[in-house]
Amino acid sequence: MTDSFGQALDFLEESGLRRIRRILEGSQGAHVLVDGRRFASYCSNDYLGLAHHPAMIEAACEGARRYGVGAGASHLLCGHSKAHEEAERKLAEFVGLPASVLFSTGYMANIGAVTMLVGRNDAIFCDRLNHASLNDAAVLSRAKLYRYPHLDMEALESFLAKVGDKRKLVATDAVFSMDGDIAPVPQLLELCEKYDAWLLLDDAHGFGVLGEGRGILSHSGVSSPRIIYVGTLGKAAGVFGAFVAGEPGMVEMLVQRARSYIYTTAQPPLLAEAILASLDLIKTESWRRAHLHELVGYFKSKLGNSLMPSDTPIQPFPVGENGACLNLSSRLEEKGMLVPAIRPPTVPVNRSRLRISLSASHAFEDLDQLIAALKNEIAC
Numbered sequence: 001m002t003d004s005f006g007q008a009l010d011f012l013e014e015s016g017l018r019r020i021r022r023i024l025e026g027s028q029g030a031h032v033l034v035d036g037r038r039f040a041s042y043c044s045n046d047y048l049g050l051a052h053h054p055a056m057i058e059a060a061c062e063g064a065r066r067y068g069v070g071a072g073a074s075h076l077l078c079g080h081s082k083a084h085e086e087a088e089r090k091l092a093e094f095v096g097l098p099a100s101v102l103f104s105t106g107y108m109a110n111i112g113a114v115t116m117l118v119g120r121n122d123a124i125f126c127d128r129l130n131h132a133s134l135n136d137a138a139v140l141s142r143a144k145l146y147r148y149p150h151l152d153m154e155a156l157e158s159f160l161a162k163v164g165d166k167r168k169l170v171a172t173d174a175v176f177s178m179d180g181d182i183a184p185v186p187q188l189l190e191l192c193e194k195y196d197a198w199l200l201l202d203d204a205h206g207f208g209v210l211g212e213g214r215g216i217l218s219h220s221g222v223s224s225p226r227i228i229y230v231g232t233l234g235k236a237a238g239v240f241g242a243f244v245a246g247e248p249g250m251v252e253m254l255v256q257r258a259r260s261y262i263y264t265t266a267q268p269p270l271l272a273e274a275i276l277a278s279l280d281l282i283k284t285e286s287w288r289r290a291h292l293h294e295l296v297g298y299f300k301s302k303l304g305n306s307l308m309p310s311d312t313p314i315q316p317f318p319v320g321e322n323g324a325c326l327n328l329s330s331r332l333e334e335k336g337m338l339v340p341a342i343r344p345p346t347v348p349v350n351r352s353r354l355r356i357s358l359s360a361s362h363a364f365e366d367l368d369q370l371i372a373a374l375k376n377e378i379a380c
C-alpha cells in the first residue's frame, strides 16, 4: 500500500504528466519573479492586469480594517456582510440580471448551482470540452449526463429530443478555458427554449473581458429567465470568488439549498470590498480591454494559422504529443518565458498545447520575444 503512491508518481513522471508548482515571490503581472529570476509570464488569467492594482490593494486593506480578515462563519449563520450584499447587487446589475449570490470559488459555484438545479431523475447536457468543475458537478448531481461533441448543436438537439419531459439543464463554458473559443449562445438558448431546458453559462473567462466587460450575455445580446449565469472573480476581476446570477427565485433557492454555499465559511468580506473596487475599474478603465484586444489581434496577425482559432486572450499553440509540448515549454522557460504546457487530463490525449494567456499588463514589445521563439519552432 505505501509503495503505491511512489509507483503512481513514477508513472506520471515517465509519461510526462507530472505537474510541478512554481513558487512565485511576488505579484502577478507581465513579469513574475520565480527563484529570484524574472520571467515574462503568459500563464495567468489576470486578463486585465488588476490582480495587483493599487486601488484593489487599498480596498482590500480598508476591508480588512473594517471587517477583519476572516468571515468567521458561513453566510447563513452570521458570515454575510454588507460588502457581500452590495457586491451581489452590483454584480447582478452589471451582467444585466435581476439577482446574484456570491460563492467562494467558481468550482463551488458550479457544484452548488448544478446540484441545486438537477437531481437523480433529471438530465444534464454538457459540451465535451467543459471545465472539470462542470463535469464534476454533473456527476455529483446524479442526473443522467449527456456529453455532446464540442459546439455540436445538432448532437445536442438529438439528445434533448430523446429525453422526454424530464427536468433538463444544458451547461457549457461560455469561453472554453483551454481552447479560447466561444459557445454559440443564441443557438443554445433557442434549443433550450424549444425543449424547455435551463441554460447554465460558465463565463469564467468572459466576465471582465467580453461585451464591455459585462461578459457573454452582453457579448451575445441575449437575455432570458432560463439563463443561469456563473461569473468568476479570480480571473479578469483579479480577486477571488464567483457569483451565480439569474432570476430571484433561482438565486434564493441557491441560498437555501446549494450545499457548497451553505456548508462552508463565507468568503472574507475584505475580498468583497476588493471585488467592488474591481467592478469600478472594469467599468472605468476600459483602456485595459481595448489594449488587450489589440494585443490579441497583434499576436494572431503574427502567428496566424499556427494558433488554434480564438479571438479571446486565451491563445492556444497546438503541439500534439505530451513530451514535445513539455520540451517546448522548457525551451521557452530557458529563454525567460513562462508558457504552460497543457496536457491530459486537462485536454484530450495527443491534443497537448501551449496555452498562452495575454493580459492588459503586457506591452507589444513583451509579445515580440514570444512571437519570435514560436516562429522559430514553426520553421523547424
Ligand SMILES: *Cc1c(COP(=O)(O)O)cnc(C)c1O
Pocket (backbone or CB within 6 Å): 104, 105, 106, 107, 108, 110, 131, 133, 173, 177, 202, 204, 205, 232, 233, 234, 241, 242
Ligand atoms: C477557472 C474556472 C472555473 C473555476 O473557477 P475558480 O474560481 O478558479 O474556482 C470554473 N469554470 C471555468 C471555465 C474556469 O476556467
